[in-house]
Amino acid sequence: MSDKALLEITDLWVTYWGRSLLGLAGKPFHAVKGANLSIRAGETLGLVGESGSGKSSIANTVLGLVPAASGSMRFGDVDLASLRMRYPSAVRNQIQAVFQDPYSSLNPSMTVEDIVTEPLRVHTAMNRSERRDRAIELLELVSLSREHLERHPHQFSGGQRQRIAIASALALQPKLIVLDEPVSALDVSTQNQIINLLYERRDALGIAYLLIAHDLALVHHISDRIAVMYLGHIVEEGPSDRVYKAPAHPYTKALLDAVPLLDPQAQRDRREARKAAPAHEMPRMAATGCPYKNRCPSAMPRCQAEMPPVYEIDGGGTASCFLYADHVEAPKNGTGRAA
Known part of the structure; x- marks a missing residue:
């Protein structure tokens, strides 16, 4: 695996504009706020968070389906953000996707041969x-x-259809495949088959994956690194084992607490502890301060007014949380590693 980033995302903002009843531009909604991420060749970066966090x-x-409001996305020597969704063929061939629903993403009127060979017909x-x-x-x-x-x-x-979608994505021998909830529409046993297939193909072909999901346990199984999103912000990033076994950010801990336990008694004990814990406000966009402040059990007064910087975490990676104010601030190179 190369140390050089295949995809380097720096200070990325993605904004959607609402429309009034008269069709006029309304208020902006910032779905992604200053994200910094990187993916190396042959690496899997898992991006997790609740629905609406900004992952997709x-x-x-x-993928060039939505324009960047600002920031950069360097793919090799090309800044994808500057292309404004108009990717040249040479770039588009190297970035493919597998989506959540394997039926709606496949043309029902086409045969498997037509589906799998369509990229070859167009681009070769x-x-x-x-x-x-x-x-x-x-x-x-x-x-x-x-x-x-x-x-x-x-x-x-469903599992076979997803295999067909993966075959089509592999046709042009891409360097990066974006996997947007690729197994969430499948049953558990089929999920495991597809994840293992993706794992094998990555190692055999040296492809990098950007894996979008909400299941931390699943992401941990296949990812080299994990980034956690909350309300448009990357709140934690680091090696997969460290994030899963020793989460730093309170939100990451909350996500892991939502994973069902195999021990029934431990599951009941955790449920009772949640009931006894004080209620927190539902998430909402905050004009100032930490985006997680209204739900965080460790919130401090400064969290209400200040956005926490990104700190380096013991064991690798970073977290945007004042609990680590005594740690070194991380460089803004999107990697969570020293520049």
Whole structure:
């Protein structure tokens, strides 16, 4: 795995504009606020958080589906943010995606062969025979076979459809695949199969993944590093084991506390402890201070007025929390590692 960043996101802001009844521009909604992230070649970065935290906005901006309001996204020598969604073919070929619903992301009128070879037809000079041979190779990579070529998406299970989507994403041999909740629509046993498949293909082909999910346990299984988002902010980032086993930010701890426990008694004890704990306000956009201040059990007076800087954390990574005010502030290079 290279130490050089394949994708370097610096101070990224993503803004949506509401519309009034008269069609006039309304107030801006900042879905991503100054995000700093990086992904190295062959690495998986897991991006987790609740619905509405800004995860998919980052994914869609990287894919060129949503413009960046400001900041930079350097992919190799190219700043994707400056392209304003108009990616040249050479760049677009290197960034592919697998989405949440494997049925809606596949054209139901196309055969598997057409779906898998569509990127090859558009972006390469392969003839039909060469594309078919490549499609068979790709299907075998995802544990399907040539017998599936003439079938349509409705003839497959959810897990098989997701395998087809993965095969299509691999067709152009991309350097980065954005996985936006790739298994959340599948049952648990199928989720494990797809995650293991992604893990194997990454190691065999040297692909980098940006994995968007809300399940920290699942993300921990496949990711090298984890970044945690809350209301548009990256509140914690670091090595997967450190974030999962020794979370630094109170919000990360809350996410882990939501993961069901295998021990029934421990699960009951935790449920009772939650009931006994004082209630906190529901999340809302804060004009000043820490975005998590209204829900944080460790909130301090300064949290109400000041946005905490990003501090380096023992064990690797960073956290944006005044609990670590005695730590060294991290450089703003998006990596959580020393510049």
